[in-house]
Amino acid sequence: MPQPQVTRRTALASLIAAAYAGGLGTGRAAAPERVNVGFFTETKPTMIAKGEEWFAQGLGGPITWTEFASGAEINTAMVAGSCDIGLATGSVATASGISQNLPFQLVGVVDNIGPAEEMTVRASTNIRTPADFRGKKVATPFGSTSHFRLLGFLKTNNLTQRDVTVLDMRPAAIQAAWARNEIDAAYVWAPAKSKLLEAGGQVFRTWDTLDRAGYVVADLIVVRNAFAASYPDAIVGFLKAYGRALEMWRTQPDAAAAIVARQAGVTPQVAKADMEEYDFISLADQMSARWLGAPGQPGAFAGVLKGTADFLVEQRSIRSAPGVEVFGRAIHTEYLQRAVA
Known part of the structure; x- marks a missing residue:
């Protein structure tokens, strides 16, 4: 069979098609060159995905890990553009950031702290x-x-x-x-x-x-808005990696605890005991009405964030708290939906 003739016009068309397939033209790229992730040294399955480099594999690019002392510090880094993903940032800092219209969105839950x-x-x-x-x-x-x-x-x-x-x-x-x-x-x-x-x-x-008394606290996954707009597939991969770590903790708790122990600098026995105190939420359950809800249908957690923000106003930590609908709009579970599917 004769081969089609390649001309400059057809070659250019192929390049344009490839660029669009890779995300160019839509403001999106297939994978980031490097991702800045803020984290905490904790005894949680997050440390499995970090230590085994599952997060890097899911993102499709290398990670610069920066340890922070609090979610408030992650908020500051988000504003500065030096943090793309906040891993296990607390619900208090998240409520504060949303109230102040900081440039990030809530994409997942790590745990109910209890x-x-x-x-x-x-x-x-x-x-x-x-x-x-x-x-x-x-x-x-x-x-x-x-x-x-x-x-x-x-x-x-x-x-x-x-x-x-x-x-x-x-x-x-x-x-x-x-x-x-x-x-x-x-x-x-x-x-x-x-x-x-x-x-x-x-x-x-x-x-x-x-x-x-209403002082419910949780650890969350937040993403800088500009990063989310450019790399939605990377966010899906990141969430899948965390889901893999959760599954390891569920099915192989001793092996999981050994990895976490090495990352956190404790014994496997301490790591296992610590993790047993948390209520880790599966990716599917995060989309339930009790938690983040389905895409476009925020769950009850938007109300928890609103209540937290109201308390922060009372404590004079922030000036004002918006309505619950603002917190609902900051919750994006379309990435979870794809990760679960």
Whole structure:
């Protein structure tokens, strides 16, 4: 059979077609050259996908990983354009960012935190009741879900920051201050929480009472709007990678804990115990009415973000909170839908 003649016109047409197939002309590219991901060192399945490089494979490009102390820091990096994806950023920082019209969208849920973040008190201080916190020093990373919970604990127990000295510290600084006997308690997440417990701490249970009072906290996945517009396929791949890590934790918990332990600097036993405290939400369940909802139909979590923002206004952390519909519009589950399909 004779071969078709290749002319400059047909060659140009082929190049244009290939460019459109790769995303050019639509403002989208097939894969990013490099992705800036903000993360936290935590005992979670996120560390499996990070350590095994599943996230990089899903994104289709190399990752620059930057560790942050709080979601508030990720918000700042999003505005600066130096963070494309915030991995496991807290619902408090997310509610704050949406309220301030920061340039990111919510694309996934990592977990319902539950008891995984909790008040840890030094056993030698004999703190037994909320009243025993008067005159004590409590550390937490400001702008985090732990900070939100701590403020909720004070409010629901008729305590103020005149009664309790609240200190802003990153998790590593909390551990150092604890070792120097400079603080009496801390509200923080694992592995810092686990290390405080190993060093003479004990849990002062607050999470269930706070959940019932409306101080629900979760860890989320947020994406910078410009990145999402350019690389939607990369977001789908990133979510699939996390789904793979969740499946490993569900089906091979010991192997999963061993990987997380290496990434977080703890023993496999501690990693497994820490992860058992979280309620990790499957990709499919994230699209339920209880959580993010289906594309175009925001779920109940939009209301949780609204309630969180209202509390932040009351605390004078942000100036105002928009209506629940604004939070609904910031939730984009079309990527989850494709990842599950």
